[in-house]
Amino acid sequence: MALAALFPAHGDAEVVSDAAKMAIALLFFLYGARLSPQQAWHGVRQWRLHLLVLATTFVIFPVLGLAARALVPSMLTIDLYNGLLFLCLVPSTVQSSIAFTSIARGHVSAAIVSASLPKILGIVLTPLLVVLLMNTSGAPRVDGTAIGDIVLQLLLPFGAGQLARRWIAGAIARHAALLKVVDRGSILLVFYTAFSMGMVEGIWGSVDVWQLILLTIVAAVLLAVVLAITTLIGRLA
Secondary structure (H helix, E strand, O other): OHHHHHOOOOOOHHHHHHHHHHHHHHHHHHHHHHOOHHHHHHHHOOHHHHHHHHHHHHHHHHHHHHHHHHHOOOOOOHHHHHHHHHHOOOOOOHHHHHHHHHHOOOOHHHHHHHHHHHHHHHHHHHHHHHHHHOOOOOOOOOOOHHHHHHHHHHHHHHHHHHHOHHHHHHHHHHOHHHHHHHHHHHHHHHHHHHHHHHHHOOHHHHOOHHHHHHHHHHHHHHHHHHHHHHHHHHHHO
């Protein structure tokens, strides 16, 4: 964030964005090479986990987003509230879901499936939720190219890693630090790209410091509530 604020990518923004996409594809290739087919299939079979993630993404988050309407106008302007509500209607980024699960030493193969499913279903569900819950005009528009992007950037590299596993799995195990670098590097590149775009487009100039502080507090509380809910449901399940 600090680098993007001081040195945002202007003419090289497309190059940085492409680098982030390549890092994400490399991350999924390495996970494909690291996980055995049995581990991958075991991740696919965790249907209770996948249902919980889908319910969190498309039910719990939207409900909390609607409840945040009570913060207008005392804490949030109507524009900031609409931005917060939209945030509650979109799925999480796949690469951060996988990377954070790996850092936490969680079930990576299950996380790959659980993170990819909302992304694919969100192509249809997010536009529908936006039309239903936000003041919009017109019918929902579904961008079919997003499916191709998911296949090329996530699923194809993972499949290629599975095929190459017999030759490179040993090397990846010996150089586990490489996977950590790609884990964290992909997230850093995505953050830098997003905040660079915000700087170039002058988004930070549209809100004052006090509004940013309040918005940060609201987002932190939203995250804490969701983490508390998912922790409780996870333990009960």
